Amino acid sequence: xxxxxxxxxxxxxxxxxxxxxxRHSLYSELNRRTFMQAAGAFSAAMVLGLPETAIAKDPSQxxxxxxxxxxxxxxxxxxxxxxxxLLDALREHLNLTGSKKGCxxxxxxxxxxxxxxxxxxxxxxxxxxxxxxxxxxxxxxxRTADPKEISELHPMQAAFLEYDGxxxxxxxxxxxxxxxxxxxxxxxxxxxxxxxxxxKMERPEMSxxxxxxxxxGNICRCGAYPNIVAAVRTVARGESx
Amino acid sequence: xxPFTYERAMASGQALRAGSANGVKFLAGGTxxxxxxxxxxxxxxxxxxxxxxxxxxxxxxxxGTTRIGATVRNSDLADHAIIKTKYPLLSQALLSGASPQxxxxxxxxxxxxxxxxxxxFNDVSFPACNKRAPGSGCSAIQGYNRIHAILxxxxxxxxxxxxxxxxxxxxxxxxxxxxxxxxxVESLRGKRTIPFSEFHRLPGSTPWVETALRPGELILAVxxxxxxxxxxxxxxxxRDRNSYAFALISVAVGLEVINGEIASAGLxxxxxxxxxxxxxxxxxxxxxxxxxxQGFRQAxxxxxxxxxxxxxxxxxxxxxxxxxxxxxTLASRGTSxxxxx
Numbered sequence: 001x002x003x004x005x006x007x008x009x010x011x012x013x014x015x016x017x018x019x020x021x022x023r024h025s026l027y028s029e030l031n032r033r034t035f036m037q038a039a040g041a042f043s044a045a046m047v048l049g050l051p052e053t054a055i056a057k058d059p060s061q062x063x064x065x066x067x068x069x070x071x072x073x074x075x076x077x078x079x080x081x082x083x084x085x086l087l088d089a090l091r092e093h094l095n096l097t098g099s100k101k102g103c104x105x106x107x108x109x110x111x112x113x114x115x116x117x118x119x120x121x122x123x124x125x126x127x128x129x130x131x132x133x134x135x136x137x138x139x140x141x142x143r144t145a146d147p148k149e150i151s152e153l154h155p156m157q158a159a160f161l162e163y164d165g166x167x168x169x170x171x172x173x174x175x176x177x178x179x180x181x182x183x184x185x186x187x188x189x190x191x192x193x194x195x196x197x198x199x200k201m202e203r204p205e206m207s208x209x210x211x212x213x214x215x216x217g218n219i220c221r222c223g224a225y226p227n228i229v230a231a232v233r234t235v236a237r238g239e240s241x
Numbered sequence: 242x243x244p245f246t247y248e249r250a251m252a253s254g255q256a257l258r259a260g261s262a263n264g265v266k267f268l269a270g271g272t273x274x275x276x277x278x279x280x281x282x283x284x285x286x287x288x289x290x291x292x293x294x295x296x297x298x299x300x301x302x303x304x305g306t307t308r309i310g311a312t313v314r315n316s317d318l319a320d321h322a323i324i325k326t327k328y329p330l331l332s333q334a335l336l337s338g339a340s341p342q343x344x345x346x347x348x349x350x351x352x353x354x355x356x357x358x359x360x361x362f363n364d365v366s367f368p369a370c371n372k373r374a375p376g377s378g379c380s381a382i383q384g385y386n387r388i389h390a391i392l393x394x395x396x397x398x399x400x401x402x403x404x405x406x407x408x409x410x411x412x413x414x415x416x417x418x419x420x421x422x423x424x425x426v427e428s429l430r431g432k433r434t435i436p437f438s439e440f441h442r443l444p445g446s447t448p449w450v451e452t453a454l455r456p457g458e459l460i461l462a463v464x465x466x467x468x469x470x471x472x473x474x475x476x477x478x479x480r481d482r483n484s485y486a487f488a489l490i491s492v493a494v495g496l497e498v499i500n501g502e503i504a505s506a507g508l509x510x511x512x513x514x515x516x517x518x519x520x521x522x523x524x525x526x527x528x529x530x531x532x533x534x535q536g537f538r539q540a541x542x543x544x545x546x547x548x549x550x551x552x553x554x555x556x557x558x559x560x561x562x563x564x565x566x567x568x569x570t571l572a573s574r575g576t577s578x579x580x581x582x
Contacts, residue, residue: 063244063245063246063247082244082245082246082247082288083242083244083245083278104279105276105279106272106276106343109340109342112342118345119341119342119345120342120345120346121342121343121346124271124272124275124276124343125271125275125346126247126268126271126275126288128247128249129247129249129268129271129290129292178341178342181341182341185341189320190316190320191319191320191325191332191336192341193333193336193337193484196329196333196336199577201325201577212484213484214341216340216341216484216485217339217340217341217342217343217485218340
């Protein structure tokens with residue numbers, strides 16, 4: 001006799017769809033899903049191989065030139081290939097590895113940084129196109145770079161710590177950058193589809209439904225969502241974590 | 242990614258001159274173009290960055306039209322006072338699409354030029370795709386075609402060089418179609434205006450020709466006619482997730498209700514064809530009548546006339562009809578009364 005408590009949830013529909021994808025050789029879709037399902041970055045890396053960084057196959061054809069990026073308040077001069085994404089420039093050339101490469105296709109939000117105060121996907125931003133903009137990464141949010149100085153963290157970082165807004169932590173820098181911008185957007189009255197559907201267009205409140213919608217560009221495969229919502233809710237309401 | 246040169250245009254003349262060469266693509270938000278370059282689907286020899294041109298304004302003319310510059314970001318457009326109050330259908334459609342990060346990057350002009358999300362178009366390991374490799378056939382017609390077209394497609398079998406059942410993925414464009422927008426473009430040969438209904442092309446016998454744009458033409462702006470649907474508008478999006486997913490079916494509805502009768506209607510379907518789907522009979526059938534279920538169903542039948550489904554998407558035909566009725570019902574209750582779909 002099987003113990004119902006030990007049985008897997010009913011995955012019939014899901015498995016059937018996976019089977020369909022397999023039958024039609026849609027491996028890219030399967031791979032994407034496998035990535036999304038993977039419990040953490042390391043298992044994802046094993047399944048897929050980590051996404052490549054943009055390296056020229058034939059460097060002689062590439063357009064390499066000097067570019068100055070203003071990152072976390074400092075101008076940084078780099079020599080980059082035109083194909084370099086802002087994410088690769090940050091991680092591979094500036095050693096700012098806080099911003100993470102998840103899907104590298106604008107689907108997961110792990111690479112979220114602030115460009116002129118707006119949250120964007122750094123993986124789909126070309127480094128050349130970011131020249132002249134103010135870029136803020138997770139490393140630039142805290143007033144001090146010393147991770148032991150908790151009191152100096154950005155309130156959103158402190159809230160994520162307080163509410164355990166992560167498990168493996170891979171999506172966390174993107175979640176935090178995105179959440180900082182989400183709260184600022186809500187404070188200046190920016191709408192979401194939830195605001196429109198609930199008719200709260202004048203001053204949208206940061207309800208949990210609003211937080212979930214406004215944070216939907218950041219995927220957490222550990223499923224730390226309830227704690228992420230709690231952290232964002234606390235900061236949005238001006239309560240200290 | 243293939244090697245390419247990057248040029249930042251600081252004036253429109255510079256952009257148009259640079260854009261007139263072969264193999265050049267204009268770079269705006271890059272959310273679709275850079276993605277496709279990573280997949281090896283797009284291989285431009287040069288990118289001309291148009292983000293620094295003076296194309297990021299929303300203005301209303303004395304004739305009541307509203308002109309949206311090509312590089313106005315999706316997030317800024319959705320939140321613009323003119324759009325929120327006079328064209329709420331457009332705000333709803335914009336905020337139904339993508340994620341906040343992508344909406345912060347994506348532009349009005351770029352949204353019009355989004356390529357299909359057909360799996361087979363986006364994955365170069367499938368040799369057959371008439372969009373990507375003209376004449377190579379279609380992998381989707383006998384493949385996993387759940388997200389594919391039920392209207393306006395070309396189906397001459399998987400081997401035919403004309404077959405294509407891809408859909409256009411945009412939400413914004415469905416609202417623009419219902420609103421009756423037009424597209425202002427410019428090249429070295431001059432400016433011209435393209436009605437929205439003629440901007441996107443059905444596959445016909447040339448699935449690789451997707452828009453009415455001529456080589457070297459740059460989208461300058463999208464113009465909306467004077468607002469008449471502000472009180473009764475609804476954008477209904479039916480999808481597998483409640484957020485951050487492409488539409489299986491979407492419906493953009495604008496009704497002009499005068500003395501309890503529908504004076505005019507704008508009605509467009511997304512997720513069903515390679516362009517936002519509009520049928521004049523469907524809109525005309527609503528005119529002069531009080532908003533009622535029977536008339537809504539009739540309009541839905543006109544809109545879906547001739548629909549044809551495949552192994553995995555035949556369900557979309559009835560889903561689309563019911564979605565049209567639901568969107569018309571919600572729109573007739575009033576824009577702010579629509580409530581959760």
